Amino acid sequence: MMLNNQQTLVVSGFLVGGFFACGLLDILDNFLVLTVLTLMFFAIAINVFRSGIKNQDQDLED
Numbered sequence: 001m002m003l004n005n006q007q008t009l010v011v012s013g014f015l016v017g018g019f020f021a022c023g024l025l026d027i028l029d030n031f032l033v034l035t036v037l038t039l040m041f042f043a044i045a046i047n048v049f050r051s052g053i054k055n056q057d058q059d060l061e062d
Contacts, residue, residue, distance in 0.1 A: 002054075003047045015040045 003011065018037050022028045028037075 002050065008044060008047055011040060011044055015044065 015037065018033075018040070019028075022030075022033050022037070027033050
């Protein structure tokens with residue numbers, strides 16, 4: 001699944017909002033909440049690296 005720039009920003013906003021809301025509600029210790037937030041973080045990180053490698057490969061072809 002490849003996200004474009006706007007989708008990556010939206011998911012990043014959800015991640016920040018999720019950390020903020022869960023921190024205010026003091027539920028960051030909950031395993032399910034922590035798992036969802038961690039998976040969102042890794043999805044964003046993997047997408048950033050994949051898009052960087054893809055753009056680098058396109059630059060080499062040109």
